[in-house]
Amino acid sequence: MSSPGDDRWIRLDGTANTRDLGGLPTADGGRTLPGRILRSDNLQTLSPGDVRRLVGELGLRQVVDLRTTAEILLEGRGPLRDVPEVAHRHFTLLPERGHHTDVFAVEEDDAAVELPAGWMESLLPRQVAAHDEGEPPAVRSYLGYLGQRGDNVVAALRALTDAGPGASVVHCAAGKDRTGVVCALSLAVAGVPHEEIVADYAMTAQVIDGVVARLAASPTYADDMVSRDVASHTPRAETMDRVLTLLDERFDGPLGWLTAHGFGPEEQAALRARLRD
Numbered sequence: 001m002s003s004p005g006d007d008r009w010i011r012l013d014g015t016a017n018t019r020d021l022g023g024l025p026t027a028d029g030g031r032t033l034p035g036r037i038l039r040s041d042n043l044q045t046l047s048p049g050d051v052r053r054l055v056g057e058l059g060l061r062q063v064v065d066l067r068t069t070a071e072i073l074l075e076g077r078g079p080l081r082d083v084p085e086v087a088h089r090h091f092t093l094l095p096e097r098g099h100h101t102d103v104f105a106v107e108e109d110d111a112a113v114e115l116p117a118g119w120m121e122s123l124l125p126r127q128v129a130a131h132d133e134g135e136p137p138a139v140r141s142y143l144g145y146l147g148q149r150g151d152n153v154v155a156a157l158r159a160l161t162d163a164g165p166g167a168s169v170v171h172c173a174a175g176k177d178r179t180g181v182v183c184a185l186s187l188a189v190a191g192v193p194h195e196e197i198v199a200d201y202a203m204t205a206q207v208i209d210g211v212v213a214r215l216a217a218s219p220t221y222a223d224d225m226v227s228r229d230v231a232s233h234t235p236r237a238e239t240m241d242r243v244l245t246l247l248d249e250r251f252d253g254p255l256g257w258l259t260a261h262g263f264g265p266e267e268q269a270a271l272r273a274r275l276r277d
Contacts, residue, residue, distance in 0.1 A: 009207075010038065012053070016048035016210030017175040021183060023273075024200065025192035032275050035059060035167050036159060038048045038185050041175035042067075044078040044218075051079050054169070061086060064159050065151075066178040068092045074220045084114050089159045091152035093145040093178045094118030138177070138239045143246070146257065147182050154263045156182050157189075161271040173221060174211050176204040176235045184240060189268050190275040194244050201240040212256035 010018040022034025035058060043063065046054070054060040065072065065079055065088060073091065080086050095266070131207035132143050146153060160168050170186075180201045187197045205210065212233055216225035225233075244254065251257040255268060 017041040062168040
């Protein structure tokens with residue numbers, strides 16, 4: 001297994017949890033390509049230097065945003081929204097009230113947009129399947145993304161597949177839960193073994209103090225950050241290990257889940273070609 005100290009981190013002023021999914025070993029002896037998919041926490045506070053590095057040096061051309069509509073509108077425009085070379089795609093992984101087919105076309109000062117007093121009020125109750133009720137909370141959450149927003153999980157993977165030249169960055173707020181699930185499926189398509197996917201997911205624990213501190217500075221997330229200790233926000237390897245194990249048991253693996261949800265062999269091959277050497 002790759003060393004968790006492998007320097008895939010992209011150190012930026014405005015994020016705490018940005019890294020490249022390139023350089024990971026695949027089951028057939030290959031490697032994932034750098035500069036194709038990046039994963040990150042919230043991008044709202046990127047510095048001008050960060051933007052220059054991401055767009056100019058790393059070739060960023062697409063942002064795949066997994067936050068809810070309310071999170072995006074409450075946080076406001078991030079600096080990458082002003083870069084014409086960078087396309088923005090939005091696929092919330094939480095069931096929510098209301099429908100914004102193109103949230104990035106809605107200006108934050110539009111009087112017609114009614115933001116909730118607390119953004120959590122915009123979310124619909126998560127349904128937990130009876131056979132998942134005994135799973136740990138984080139596992140239940142991840143299975144909820146797959147069970148209730150499988151359409152958007154697949155749509156996010158299609159956006160990564162169909163992206164033109166350049167890099168895509170997948171992000172949510174902390175870059176660990178929603179981002180972790182989409183990136184895990186992407187790596188599975190590329191042929192990265194189970195244990196390497198788990199190790200990549202767990203890397204966020206190395207920077208969790210910085211992630212929590214950044215989110216605590218935002219009114220959107222501050223209450224949740226200060227109401228729980230850092231340990232409760234820290235990703236645990238056993239969480240992703242359990243999710244992948246359940247996909248193995250129920251769908252013959254992540255690729256089986258994707259096929260069952262409309263992302264079949266042809267699309268998987270196209271995404272694999274984009275991610276592989």
